[in-house]
């Protein structure tokens with residue numbers, strides 16, 4: 001397969017170091033708040049990459065950190081501590097905040113069909129490992145102590161700006177947030193490995209270290225967690241494009257200084273989700289979360305589908321109108337699959353199967369071109385192949401796409417059958433009356449009917465996709 005590599009700025013053949021196996025690392029969330037759907041776009045596209053690698057028969061081991069200490073509001077070691085900020089905001093301890101938002105993150109992932117990585121490591125559980133690697137960097141002369149903190153000395157490297165495509169504004173990352181430059185640094189790009197002296201006297205989480213009581217910097221987490229779990233060589237490191245500098249640049253600096261050789265071969269960066277007013281962030285405009293999508297009646301998987309319709313290396317513009325368009329095309333897709341689920345099984349048409357499978361495989365094999373993969377899915381529906389052939393292909397494709405296509409289509413086919421489905425006619429009759437009541441804006445009656453339906457053991461819910469009826473319990 002071909003994969004774009006941010007290090008070389010071109011598409012390359014992907015060749016894992018060890019035949020048949022892939023080691024993959026993902027920067028995890030900083031658990032001080034909910035993830036916004038822009039963050040989640042990266043996790044969706046990384047999930048597609050992982051699932052596609054598995055689809056081609058590779059054995060993937062994927063590792064992710066949870067940042068529960070050390071991440072400041074600026075990625076360049078300045079500003080406030082994000083975890084502390086979250087704890088103050090909610091009058092809780094840092095560990096309570098970490099637990100709550102870690103659970104919330106995985107809950108969102110589940111709703112978006114994002115597989116949990118094989119290994120997940122909260123940074124606070126790896127303090128000894130960070131200290132060990134920082135000590136080694138000190139011994140090797142790559143790190144120094146100044147003003148109580150331990151810094152990585154970027155001047156010791158032949159090349160620090162490895163991704164090489166940053167403008168001055170990116171390099172001024174500390175300064176641009178209106179924070180004073182750190183006078184302890186020997187070079188502007190140096191970064192903190194271990195804090196002992198900082199402005200956060202109220203820092204809750206601190207540990208003993210050879211340099212005094214303190215806490216680790218953010219960047220060292222990922223290097224240590226990756227090397228400990230995936231060894232000295234890493235095949236693919238992924239993350240959002242805004243992590244490329246300084247976070248990933250710093251990860252490479254310290255990992256390679258520690259190891260004494262090159263570390264990771266392929267860098268996979270997912271681009272931003274923008275709104276019409278610019279890059280999405282937690283502080284600006286509406287805070288878009290999976291829960292908000294649900295409150296507004298959207299199925300989270302429609303958001304996943306929306307993301308798949310554009311390439312991960314292009315920024316994607318989110319608007320409610322764009323999401324509504326995705327709802328329409330997703331529903332059409334399910335509508336086309338639904339009748340296939342009712343047809344009698346037949347022998348697979350292998351020639352058509354192979355042809356259609358190949359076009360899907362080629363789409364994703366060409367730098368994870370998900371929109372072409374969705375086109376390949378539409379081609380299955382247009383083909384002359386029988387229903388069994390189509391359903392088998394769709395089920396296979398959905399192992400990567402993760403849209404619950406067969407499940408949703410089957411539910412739709414059953415619901416369309418109405419009377420012949422498991423839902424009693426009495427319930428269906430009340431559902432129809434309730435629809436009429438809602439249409440007349442007689443919400444009191446609609447509520448009354450909903451209660452009657454509940455008394456019969458069914459729950460009725462309005463969503464953008466229409467009325468949903470589910471058996472309670």
Ligand SMILES: [Zn+2]
Pocket residue numbers: 026027028222247251
């Ligand atoms: Zn990272």
